[in-house]
Every structure is written in C-alpha cells, then in structure tokens.
Amino acid sequence: MASIFTAVILWPLLPRFLEIPSPARLREAQAALAEEGRYRREAEEMLRHSQKMEAIGQLTGGVAHDFNNLLTIISGNLEIAGRTLQSWNEGSREKLGRVIASASNGAQRAAILTQRLLAFARRQPLDPKAVNVNKLLGDMSDFFRRTLGENIDLEIVGSAGIWQVDVDSNQMESAILNIVVNAKDAMSDGGKLTIETSNAFIDEAYSSQNANIPVGQYVQIAITDTGPGMPKDVQEKAFDPFFTTKEPGQGTGLGLSQVYGFVRQSGGHVKIYSEIGEGTTIRLYLPRSHGGPVVPEKVEVAITGSRGGETVLIAEDEPGVRSYLAETLRELNYEVLEFPDAAAVLEAFGRGAIKADLLLTDIIMPGMNGRQLADELVARRVPLKVLYMTGYSRNAIVHQGRLDPGVSLLQKPISQSLLALKVRELLDKR
Structure with missing residues (x-):
C-alpha cells in the first residue's frame, strides 16, 4: 500500500x-x-x-x-x-x-x-660543432676552481658513454661559467658545487608540459650548489633579463638570461629546481649530435601497470607535480593516495585510515623531508616500500649525505615510462 x-x-x-x-x-x-x-x-x-x-x-x-x-x-x-x-x-x-x-x-x-x-633574444651568431661535454668540462675544471675559491668544493662527474652535442663551444663555456659564478655568489660562506653529465630522453609527456620541447635524445648537464636556494617567485623570474637579487652594482641580471637564450637557440631546454635551505640545481638539456639534422629516435619502452589492488601513496609538496604523478599512476591502474607533506601522511597513518604498498616521496619537502618520513614509517612498523624523487642531481643528493647508496631514486623530470618501470620494479621485489 x-x-x-x-x-x-x-x-x-x-x-x-x-x-x-x-x-x-x-x-x-x-x-x-x-x-x-x-x-x-x-x-x-x-x-x-x-x-x-x-x-x-x-x-x-x-x-x-x-x-x-x-x-x-x-x-x-x-x-x-x-x-x-x-x-x-x-x-x-x-x-x-x-x-x-x-x-x-x-x-x-x-x-x-x-x-x-x-x-x-636568440639572435647571436652561433658556430655549432660536435662537442664532447665531459672533455669541455674537464678542460675548464681548473678555471672553475680558481673562480670558486678555496671555500667551495667542486666535483665534476662525467657519465660514461656520453653523447656528443652540436653547440658553439665558446658560448657554452660562457653559459656554464655564468651558472658557476651565480652559484659562487649564492655560497658566500662556502659549500659544494657539483657538475654532473648524463644522457637523457625527453618523451611526449615532459614535452607537452614544458613548452613543447622536441621529443628526442639529449645530453643533460646538472649544476648543483648547496646555497640557500631560491623562493618560487625568484625561480619564475630567474631567466628574465636584468632581473637580479644582488645589490645594485653587484650584477647586471643578464647571466642566466644569456644561459636561457643560448640553450634555447641551440635547440635545448633549461630548468631550475630549488628549495629554500636546500640549494639549487640548474639542468641544461642539449640535443644529441647525430652528425646531421637531429631526428629524434623513438624509444619503445614496455609500460606495465598495476597487477591489481596495489596502492601508491604520494608525498609531494608541489601541487602540479603531485597532480601529474597521481594522474599518471591512475592511468596505470594503481590506487593513489595524495598528500602535500610528511605531516599529512603521518596523521593519516596515525588515524589508521590508510594502507599502501609503496611510498613515492619527494626528498626535499618543507618540515620533515622524505627520508625522515620513510624512517618514521619504518619505526612505526608500516610495511611499505619506498621510492624517492628529486629535482637535484643524483650525485649531489648522495654526496650531501641525504640518501644511502642502493636506495631507489627517480630524478625529475619523471616520464610515465620511467615511473611505471621503477614502481613495478620495487613492487615486484621480494
């Protein structure tokens, strides 16, 4: 009824x-x-x-x-x-x-x-020739040491099997020297400068997020200092002409804009990673020399996602990066939990509200860093595997004592294929 x-x-x-x-x-x-x-x-x-x-x-x-x-x-x-x-x-x-x-x-x-x-303005006449980046940096090492002075340690780490690049070597030397001088000024009380080279591949995902840089093979030069780091507003303006944080008369503000112009005119890309109190890494990406017009090689990588019912917990303070990682992992059929910092992660575990198979955490975060977060979860007997991320060079991070050898580390920028590979590799490890 x-x-x-x-x-x-x-x-x-x-x-x-x-x-x-x-x-x-x-x-x-x-x-x-x-x-x-x-x-x-x-x-x-x-x-x-x-x-x-x-x-x-x-x-x-x-x-x-x-x-x-x-x-x-x-x-x-x-x-x-x-x-x-x-x-x-x-x-x-x-x-x-x-x-x-x-x-x-x-x-x-x-x-x-x-x-x-x-x-x-990318209007300077360049005279590009095939250059071995490791040799160029090796030839400049003594000059770098004299420029930096005695209170700054210099380490140059050249990757084996590095590709050649087509660049104007004089302009490249000038660009790297500009970064070195900036790093020296940032480390007025002393510190360490690490210059590291490696081969890199820019895929479609990274290209679409970074001004549509051509997909292909690049040589990466990562220059890392242990200075005070740059706030976000300074990073956004760092390549602007005449922008400088130095006192009047101490600099023109054209050093990094010259670096930016040279790299872009050479067909490459430049990126800054920095955190207050944790130093700065400037990465230069220069196209690999193929002895002629650069034709990006398509690299086929088998992408394997979740085997079902697997959860990845993300701790990343940069909202844009966190969103990209979460979306990418969901496309790979993982369950994803997102947190902006270590405190939020620990609070959630304290309430007993979550379970996860893997922690994907940025190393440098405000408050408790990624390594401290992982150590705290181990102390609480939380059974999950850990994959670290960083925008700094691998060598700089390890040598500053922030990570032990053998830990799993992803260097930003992170492509879908590399993220899928590392996550699957860790989850399958017994």
Missing part, C-alpha cells in the same frame, strides 16, 4: 525529472559556454600581453640604464683625452694612457652587454 501511495504522490512530478531540454535551450547553453570560453581566452591573452609588456619594460629600462653608464664612461674619458692633448705636459702621457684604457674597457663592456642581449 505504501509503494502505491508513493507512486501516486510522485507521478505528477515525474515529467520534471524526465524533462529533456528543447533544441533552443541547448543552443542557448552552448552559446553561453562558447561566450564564457571566449572571455576566458581574452582574459588569458590580456594577462600574457601584460606580462610581456612588463618584461619589455624591464628590459628597456635595464638596457637604457646600463648603456647610459657605459656611454658616460666612454664619452667622459674621451673628453678628458681631448683636454689632455690641448694642455700637453710631462704627466700627460700617463694620464692619456689611463683614460684611453678606461674608455676601451667601457666599450668592451658594452660589447658584452650587446652579446648577452642577442643571446637572450
């Missing part, structure tokens, strides 16, 4: 639940969505234009400031030279030589400024 009564009451309302929008209403909704999309695109375009104008304004102001200083040096010393010639005496020769040298120095600085501007 109750079910009949319910049906009688609900019957008049049924058409509302089953109401199908008319074609006219559907067209109105589609038009509204299209209009919303247009407004969003216009807003994004205005933001990009605003950012571009800000960069141009900064560039113009910096160029005007620096060139006015250099022109003052050149023209001022030439005026002194002219007056010296008019009132020639015994001391004039020495004075004339001094002011001419000063004017010449100003002209050379102007030429370097122009060259760096051309590098940033």
